[in-house]
Amino acid sequence: MGVEVAVVIGGGNIYRGMQAASSGIDRVQGDHMGMLATVINGLAIQSGMESLGMKTTRLLSAIKMEQIAEPFIRRRAVRHLEKGRIVIFGAGTGNPYFHH
Numbered sequence: 001m002g003v004e005v006a007v008v009i010g011g012g013n014i015y016r017g018m019q020a021a022s023s024g025i026d027r028v029q030g031d032h033m034g035m036l037a038t039v040i041n042g043l044a045i046q047s048g049m050e051s052l053g054m055k056t057t058r059l060l061s062a063i064k065m066e067q068i069a070e071p072f073i074r075r076r077a078v079r080h081l082e083k084g085r086i087v088i089f090g091a092g093t094g095n096p097y098f099h100h
Helices: 017-021 029-053 074-082
Strands: 006-008 057-061 084-088
Touching: 017 029, 029 057, 029 084, 057 074, 074 084
Parallel strands: 006 084, 057 084
Antiparallel strands: none
């Protein structure tokens, strides 16, 4: 069909870094915890898609954690899309203080 599918995942259902700052958690650590929450949700989405028969998924992370997700490299993400794979983006940009 010529469609490329990418999923930008959130993690607010697990952790909200900005709200945690009000309870005394360091803002940078809170943001990092939120990024990790997006990777957890990315793993869940990937697992769900694969259980539905979508075997061509790739989870990319802006934070290095090669045991569970590929590192985000723009050209790699584009290549996955060109090959018809579903790309799931986790960990945002990998930078604290950067929110939507």
